[in-house]
Amino acid sequence: MKHLFDFRQIALFVFGLVLFAGCDEKLDEMNINPYGIEPSNANPNLLMPTVLSSAAQDYVGLGYNDLAGAVQHTQKNGWYSGHNYYDWTNKNWTGWYDILRTNELMIRRGEDLENEFFQGIGLTMKSFVFGNIADLWGDAPYTDALKGDQGGEEFQYPQFDSQEVIYDGVISDLQQAVQILGSASSDGVTSGNDLYYGGNTQNWQRFANSLLLRYYMRLSEKKPDVARAGVEAIYSSGIYIEDPSQDATLDYTGGANDQWLSRHVRLNPDDFQRYQACQTFIDQLTGTNDPRLPVWFDSVRVQWVADESLDVAAEEFIRANGEPLSVETYPYDDFVELYSDVKFTRHYNPNLADYNDDLYVGLPPAITVPESYNGNPSPGQGTQNQHVSQLAHIYSTEGSPGDILKARIISAAEVSFIFAEAALKGWNVGDAEAHYNRAIEQSLETWNRADAYEDFISQPEVSFNNTLEQIMEQKWVASWTAAAESYADFRRTGFPDLEAGPLSPQPEVAIRFQYGNDEYNNNSASIQAALDGLEVTQYSGNFGADSQWSKPWLYQGTNVPF
Template structure:
């Protein structure tokens, strides 16, 4: 038995040796995917849609979610800690760098093919993505990024470039992109794969220069001479987005895999119902009688009515056109039976304090938003009969026509940039003209252009030559684009926002914390980035890597605090 056992061991060893020897010669062949595409032969037409859709949808995802909460466009009544209360701990940027890797291959293939179009839009999208990283975190891997396949530890564990260096690189890349696009052709380009502009080179040139305007203005406090010269040059060229029809946007078709962000959770109404108006934004819209209000939000489903004759704090039933009908707990069951009916509920203002307006928002960062304003059926993600949620167009795929888009940059933003520049005394035209144009372009986007003359005549809307008014109206125009509004707020301190009671600090947060991936895998290089952050009075127990620490762009300034 022992000899037989030894023989089997020897046989297994010899068989393994034969297999290893035989496989060694063919190892690379066996491990090659016959259906894979060699990156050296990748078609940039097939890379382009991934870059454009991922960039636009990621940007909308930020601007409609956590940064919409920070900028007090919306609050959530369920699963709201990051949206309402700035719990931005350990935020990884993996998705953004995934986009950059694909984009980098598109640029490389554009160079290989001597195709200025793919190089130009690649540099534009590279700038857009790195701009978001620098805006939201601060220092980040930049010059050594996207080179992990080089094999060196230098690239496997990339250093963090300063936020200043990244912004300088963004401006240089956008300038190069503008030069490339000026001489580009669409030969070899599949127009249908350009999901933003359909391979229209003039549109890309306007987009590229408009992003330059954004980042020049971003640097206007730290490098005013650079910003002034850059913005004046682009204004003089006339090559920038000038009409809402030229906005850089990604359409949502309404297909099963291409639906607006609030419908991404299939068959789950909670995903839509969580989004509630923020009272800060409602106050701005109602104060100016803004015609965009009913496009952004629905009125409350049941409006409170003050009634001092009640001997209880509030009625336990709902009224339809003033007549009692049903218990509040069965509202959903009979709502459709009463078409064109106004639903109300009475309360005694001496015994209870409820907001009786037609449009009601959640105050920012409150303790129990799901119960606010007397909601009779509180719960995470449930509807609140007495608080405004998003307008119904945001809940049904494809129902909003041309309104719902992932908007990267708009004519309205460009006009407000010029208005701010003019207010600084730069040679970019008249501040009031640009301010009024920004409002008109935004109303056009939200299909309220016919209300422009009436709206612009409102006392609180008529131009008063202040930066606060320009940025406040820019904030309104940036609805669904909270990321850019967030950048303006940190740069100017406008609009005037106050953090709510559940915020860890009394000020609105400034940045995302670095993700655990960097701490775990690139600890030596993240240390320098942390040292470049300025600890503020509000950094709290997080220390340097706090949501309330200041990156380079806001250091040495008194805004927003």
């Protein structure tokens, strides 16, 4: 019986091997996708919208999330550690490199098809994405990046290039893009898939040159001769974004992946209520009677009124047009709609309590318990604070809210501010005041406030005073929802003069992202050189070199922003 049992076991084992081998062959056949397209046959028209939409969405995501907190456009009253306190530990750049891989395939297919349009926009978008990576992290894989399909360990685990090398590469690629786009045709291009310009090669050339202006100005302190020659040449050419209609933007589409509205605001009321105005920004806007203020922010739902006759710090009820209400204690959205023409107030005794009784009130940066600020009667993460300004209602409107809400990559206003700064340096680009005034006019036009230009520009606080500080302050205002650029300007110039709040781990605003866990886990040998290239500062803290307060190459040897 024992021998029979052994024989049966062996027979079953052999049968299993045969069966497994047969199944394995069948699985190989089943894993071949008969509908799959080889990369060598990919249509660049179908790659283009993925690149353009992803890049714009990621950029505007930076512009109203953590970097909006860093430049103090906004603060959050819930889930706020990254936004308010620079808690940026281990930021991965996977999404940016995903865009770059798709974009690289688009460039290759453009070369295969001898189509200059796809080559030119591919180089432009490659520069835009790599520029952002260098801006935010510093050194990064560049020369050996995007070559994983070529095999070899040097491509699987690419070395980091210095921030300087990346910036030089960005400028070189943009110069090439401008040249290619100058003779490119849109033949063979599906215009609807070009989400920025509908296949208009001239606007793409303007876009590429405008990005060049951005990165020449980045290098204006490190490589002033290169920057000056580049900016002057582009100004002389006249090929740059000079009207808001030429801005590089992605329209609001109503899709589930739209950053600013659908995913983060419109379909999530709690998230909408987390975004509050920052008091730093409110002070700037109210101090200059900026007509863009009500476009971007709502007034407080209930305004404090000083009343020294009270024998308590504050009333526990609100008033409608001065009369105490007994129907509701605090007006939430549905209640406010019933009284759309009513002025809601709440009285307090300024001798017993310290509240901000302005019509527009922001959260101070990096404060303790922001959800309770200014006497919020119903504190809690993400709850309505009737005494602090939130985003304007256009950011929570169902359906398409109109043409002014777009993911804006670069604008005519930014270009004019760049020329204003360049003129202030003495470069041959025209008159600084004319460029400054034009930049403000373009920004107001972008936000449907062009009719307020004359009154706004005539104010003493706004009228040109020939200082870099004023140019940077107004550029910072105009960068609303594109905070990545004002963040770069702040680190490069020290303006606007931002002060870190009391809960910031360091007394200065953070200046970079830390490298992500993916790099430490999978490319640790290569990352070391990047860490060695960072300048540890007095604010780097316990993080060592890879700190939000360590200086990459661009700021080394300077005293800005600290």
